[in-house]
Amino acid sequence: MDEIKIDSQHAFVYPMPMTIIGALVEGRPNFMAAAWVSRVNFKPAMMMIALGAHHTNLGIEREGAFSINVPDVALLEKTDYCGIVSGKKVDKSKLFEVFTGSLAGAPLIKECPLAIACRLTQTVKLPFDTLYIGDVVEVFSEERCLTDGKPDVQKMNPFTLTMPDNRYWRVGELAGRAWSDGKKLKS
Amino acid sequence: MDEIKIDSQHAFVYPMPMTIIGALVEGRPNFMAAAWVSRVNFKPAMMMIALGAHHTNLGIEREGAFSINVPDVALLEKTDYCGIVSGKKVDKSKLFEVFTGSLAGAPLIKECPLAIACRLTQTVKLPFDTLYIGDVVEVFSEERCLTDGKPDVQKMNPFTLTMPDNRYWRVGELAGRAWSDGKKLKS
Numbered sequence: 001m002d003e004i005k006i007d008s009q010h011a012f013v014y015p016m017p018m019t020i021i022g023a024l025v026e027g028r029p030n031f032m033a034a035a036w037v038s039r040v041n042f043k044p045a046m047m048m049i050a051l052g053a054h055h056t057n058l059g060i061e062r063e064g065a066f067s068i069n070v071p072d073v074a075l076l077e078k079t080d081y082c083g084i085v086s087g088k089k090v091d092k093s094k095l096f097e098v099f100t101g102s103l104a105g106a107p108l109i110k111e112c113p114l115a116i117a118c119r120l121t122q123t124v125k126l127p128f129d130t131l132y133i134g135d136v137v138e139v140f141s142e143e144r145c146l147t148d149g150k151p152d153v154q155k156m157n158p159f160t161l162t163m164p165d166n167r168y169w170r171v172g173e174l175a176g177r178a179w180s181d182g183k184k185l186k187s
Numbered sequence: 188m189d190e191i192k193i194d195s196q197h198a199f200v201y202p203m204p205m206t207i208i209g210a211l212v213e214g215r216p217n218f219m220a221a222a223w224v225s226r227v228n229f230k231p232a233m234m235m236i237a238l239g240a241h242h243t244n245l246g247i248e249r250e251g252a253f254s255i256n257v258p259d260v261a262l263l264e265k266t267d268y269c270g271i272v273s274g275k276k277v278d279k280s281k282l283f284e285v286f287t288g289s290l291a292g293a294p295l296i297k298e299c300p301l302a303i304a305c306r307l308t309q310t311v312k313l314p315f316d317t318l319y320i321g322d323v324v325e326v327f328s329e330e331r332c333l334t335d336g337k338p339d340v341q342k343m344n345p346f347t348l349t350m351p352d353n354r355y356w357r358v359g360e361l362a363g364r365a366w367s368d369g370k371k372l373k374s
Contacts, residue, residue: 014257080370083369127231129233150193165334170362
């Protein structure tokens with residue numbers, strides 16, 4: 001097949017994991033949808049989120065904290081809603097059952113199979129977005145989402161996003177084993 | 188259900204998009220598997236990758252360039268192999284058919300449905316990993332992977348990774364429409 005050059009704006013990873021970012025903005029829990037999210041450091045565990053100019057950012061910068069919540073498919077509409085309406089105009093604090101761990105500035109979502117509380121450690125301003133990097137302070141899940149104490153994606157039932165077509169996708173079938181299937185090619 | 192606190196090392200997003208990072212190391216194309224990869228800026232399009240101490244890093248820092256290639260399921264074993272053996276010991280330059288666009292330091296993989304060439308703009312040293320941020324210079328795909336000129340995940344057939352269980356997953360069924368399904372909740 002022949003390579004063709006396409007619009008640079010179509011540079012995404014496929015698919016992107018959907019999350020809901022939590023922050024305490026002006027004393028009120030606020031939530032936004034985000035898919036530009038990644039683990040960035042092995043030890044200690046650190047995460048990064050890249051956000052445009054959102055209401056959420058005020059809380060992250062003032063409190064020095066944020067949360068990353070992984071919603072399941074049952075929360076798809078609420079997640080999408082969080083990405084459509086701004087906390088500047090709408091109170092989203094009652095949309096979910098909220099709890100906090102030891103980090104008061106990181107509101108966590110009880111309905112989500114995984115909730116990660118982060119303490120902001122670095123802020124990198126990019127031309128349009130801001131990259132927030134944080135230490136993982138605490139991770140919460142539920143017994144029903146774990147296998148041998150570890151998060152099990154099939155029990156969590158999360159969903160992903162593709163852009164620029166703006167579609168959500170379920171996780172599909174098992175395709176292989178990492179740090180394992182490639183051994184066959186070792187000569 | 189009741190939240191339980193789990194190991195902070197289980198802080199990941201679920202699932203993570205699998206990519207192959209390309210770099211020109213000591214004049215030779217080298218490739219490694221990576222899933223800590225994300226878009227980080229809207230305009231201009233910018234990407235970030237977070238890497239431990241790898242052979243790849245030498246090339247990225249010297250050439251000021253890297254590539255992000257999205258493999259399809261047919262490349263799963265080769266992708267995994269790239270993550271198992273180091274370019275310090277094994278020549279991986281012949282594993283794929285390699286091409287370059289205008290950025291000579293960013294070797295791209297012809298077999299991948301999407302290949303993104305990035306110019307390094309910022310390096311953020313974290314305690315264990317290094318975060319490389321780059322401007323998207325060019326994006327390549329193939330006609331067979333596009334719908335209306337945009338990458339179509341169903342045609343691309345990529346796969347994802349979950350940690351700490353180290354499993355690869357196909358993309359599943361359509362779950363919804365982004366910036367759309369949440370409108371129902373607008374009161």
